Amino acid sequence: FTLMYEKIFKAKTSILIANYELDPRLRFIRGDSQSSSFINNNLPRSSSGFTSEPENIKLTHQNYTASPLQDLLFEKAKQGVEVKIIVWQPKLIIRLLPTAHKRGLSGRVGELEPLERLVQHSKITKNLMVRVDNTAPTFTSGHHEKFIVIDNKIGFCGGLDLSHGKWDTNSHDFDNPLRDQNAEPWHDVHAMVEGPVVTDLIYHFMQRWTYSITKDIDQAKRIKIEPSFENQNSTGDTEVIALRTWKQLNNKGDDNDGSNILSWYAAMFRKAKYSIYIENQFAFQSELITQLLVKRLQEEQNLKVIVVSPMEPNLPGFISGFVSKESINHVNRNLERLRKAGGSRVNTYCLISQHNAANEKRKQIYIHAKVMIVDDKWITIGSANMDNDGFKNSTEVDLGITSPVLAQQLRVKLWREHLTEEADSSNLSVDLNSFDEGFNAWKTLASDNGTRILRGERIRGQIYYYNFEEMKCPPPYASARGGNKFKLF
Numbered sequence: 001f002t003l004m005y006e007k008i009f010k011a012k013t014s015i016l017i018a019n020y021e022l023d024p025r026l027r028f029i030r031g032d033s034q035s036s037s038f039i040n041n042n043l044p045r046s047s048s049g050f051t052s053e054p055e056n057i058k059l060t061h062q063n064y065t066a067s068p069l070q071d072l073l074f075e076k077a078k079q080g081v082e083v084k085i086i087v088w089q090p091k092l093i094i095r096l097l098p099t100a101h102k103r104g105l106s107g108r109v110g111e112l113e114p115l116e117r118l119v120q121h122s123k124i125t126k127n128l129m130v131r132v133d134n135t136a137p138t139f140t141s142g143h144h145e146k147f148i149v150i151d152n153k154i155g156f157c158g159g160l161d162l163s164h165g166k167w168d169t170n171s172h173d174f175d176n177p178l179r180d181q182n183a184e185p186w187h188d189v190h191a192m193v194e195g196p197v198v199t200d201l202i203y204h205f206m207q208r209w210t211y212s213i214t215k216d217i218d219q220a221k222r223i224k225i226e227p228s229f230e231n232q233n234s235t236g237d238t239e240v241i242a243l244r245t246w247k248q249l250n251n252k253g254d255d256n257d258g259s260n261i262l263s264w265y266a267a268m269f270r271k272a273k274y275s276i277y278i279e280n281q282f283a284f285q286s287e288l289i290t291q292l293l294v295k296r297l298q299e300e301q302n303l304k305v306i307v308v309s310p311m312e313p314n315l316p317g318f319i320s321g322f323v324s325k326e327s328i329n330h331v332n333r334n335l336e337r338l339r340k341a342g343g344s345r346v347n348t349y350c351l352i353s354q355h356n357a358a359n360e361k362r363k364q365i366y367i368h369a370k371v372m373i374v375d376d377k378w379i380t381i382g383s384a385n386m387d388n389d390g391f392k393n394s395t396e397v398d399l400g401i402t403s404p405v406l407a408q409q410l411r412v413k414l415w416r417e418h419l420t421e422e423a424d425s426s427n428l429s430v431d432l433n434s435f436d437e438g439f440n441a442w443k444t445l446a447s448d449n450g451t452r453i454l455r456g457e458r459i460r461g462q463i464y465y466y467n468f469e470e471m472k473c474p475p476p477y478a479s480a481r482g483g484n485k486f487k488l489f
Contacts, residue, residue: 001028001160001167003192007150008072014082015073016149016205018397020142020383021163022087024070024118030167030178069162070118077127085118085130086208088143133212137247141393143208145244146190146383147201155198157242157399158190158381159281159370170417172365172462174355185353185365189279189414191381191399193240199227200242204397217248238403245384245396261384262288262391264400268374269293275376275435276305277411278386279369283309283348284334285327285387297342304345304439307335308418309466311350311364311482332483335467347443348466348483351418352459352476359458362477370398376408376435408433418462419445450474 005028008015067075077083118130136142147157160166165183169176172185179186203225211220243261269276269292276293284290284307297303313328339346355361370390372380382398384390401407412432419430419441430441442463449459450473465471467483475482 004148004156004190005029005072007154007156007192008076008148011076011081011150013151014149015076015084016202017083017085017087017162018143018145018147018205018208019085019087019162020144020146021161022069022085023163024068024073026069026162026164027067027167028069073128074125077125081127083128084205084209086143086205086212087130087132088136089132089134131209131212135212135215136394138389138393141247141389142395144383144389144394145204145208145397147205147397149198149201149205152202153194153198155193155201156190157193157201157383157397159188159368159383160190166368172351172353174353174361174363184363185351187279187351187365187367187369189369189371189381191401193399195240196227197240197242197399199225201397204242204244208395211248221249238401238406240402241400243380243382243398243400245391245394247393247395261380261382261396261398264380264398265289265372265386265391266292268372268378268380269296271378272296272303272374273300274302274304275374275439276303277371277373277414277435278306279308279367279371279414280386281310281368281370282313282331282385282387282390283307284338285331285385286391287334289386289391290334290337294337294341297338297346303342304435305338305342305347306439306442307338307346307348307466308367309348309350310367311352311464311466311476311480313367329485332467332485335483339467347439347446349442349446350464350466350476350482351462352449352464353462354459359456362459364477364480365462371410371414373407373411376411377404378402379407379410411435411438415442420461447471447473449476 073083073085133143146159146161147155149155165180166186166188168179168183168186168188172187174185176185203223206223206225207220210223211217214220241259243259243264245261266289269289284293293305297305309331313331335348339348351365351367352362353365370380370382370384370386372378379401380398381401382396384394384396384398390396415432415438419432419438430437432438432441445461445463446465449461449464450468450471452459453474453476459476464476465473465482468475468480469482469484
């Protein structure tokens with residue numbers, strides 16, 4: 001968030017934002033985020049009283065050090081920077097469903113008023129254009145991409161929404177007064193990119209912008225843009241490509257050339273020989289992807305897999321509580337299929353936050369990331385979950401990265417965060433550069449934490465078994481369900 005703020009602050013010509021959720025009141029920098037050189041900037045604290053917050057939406061901590069998103073965007077527009085925003089809003093009937101709060105949609109009702117005010121301001125503010133799009137190809141899908149392009153040179157892409165409850169630190173403390181009210185510990189991954197791939201992000205944005213106005217997919221396809229970089233040929237050892245899901249294009253067969261997200265995942269599973277590390281909010285709800293990995297586990301007897309997902313995923317596609325629970329059971333069945341296919345070579349985990357003072361108080365760290373690292377060579381980072389919406393129905397943008405150096409660095413960074421009590425600690429006796437050593441360290445720590453919970457002791461690190469009952473471990477907290485079957489009635 002801090003890096004996003006700094007790059008937007010420095011924007012000279014253009015800011016493009018496409019987001020599933022957007023709360024104009026979002027504050028990127030909070031507390032001791034001293035990495036920012038703009039903490040004492042001169043941006044106004046409000047724009048004509050626009051930043052005033054409703055009485056019923058109070059933030060838990062007022063010591064935020066940077067201006068909210070809306071003020072930053074207003075200021076950049078006044079400076080002559082062209083600001084274009086596309087944000088998805090579910091139709092009213094979906095927001096009013098009884099289970100909307102479980103999908104995170106009811107929380108968006110609180111965002112509607114400030115978002116609507118931002119839209120109204122865009123009508124009278126030069127250089128600021130906002131489009132709210134509530135169209136979706138299916139009842140449960142949406143425009144789910146989360147990316148920013150600045151000055152046609154810098155791109156941000158990943159799982160982070162610009163909305164309530166998404167700000168957190170790597171330590172994911174049990175209680176952090178800088179988090180938004182009622183927000184749980186939140187784990188996500190986002191990437192900043194430069195180079196030719198940014199042109200692809202711009203192209204997708206302009207197609208989405210055109211389609212949001214015309215609703216004509218053929219007209220959107222005719223969009224032409226000039227390359228953002230003079231030299232479009234890569235000279236380094238890192239290859240980055242933009243991947244997407246867009247049902248209207250998929251239906252016409254225009255995104256079936258390997259640039260769609262499902263094709264990338266399928267190709268990665270078919271290539272995998274030694275290791276797959278996955279963090280995903282809705283891991284393996286897709287039947288096709290599950291079958292592909294089961295097959296690969298049978299073919300490659302040295303292949304090891306770690307899957308990290310939320311203890312209680314808020315799965316999309318819930319028309320009712322019945323469908324919600326059956327969807328979670330579907331995920332659990334697919335994860336069980338993977339464990340049976342790979343035996344001890346496949347493990348499924350969740351992340352837990354421990355209270356600083358009370359050993360018995362714990363809660364889940366919500367996994368919202370959509371990351372996959374294969375053979376310490378290929379990386380996937382983006383907005384797409386491993387479900388039918390992510391692969392077929394919603395609009396998504398991912399990055400496909402080929403780089404042995406970056407792949408291993410990212411995996412080690414994530415593992416160090418999860419395995420140690422301090423996110424930046426290096427006091428590990430395990431060589432995390434070795435996937436095998438780290439794989440065993442995950443198993444050891446998860447089992448050890450089960451013993452610690454039985455004894456009423458503090459857990460170490462953040463790791464616990466997702467399928468804790470199958471592993472004969474106690475629940476990490478009273479309401480934890482994990483890989484257990486949810487009752488449908």
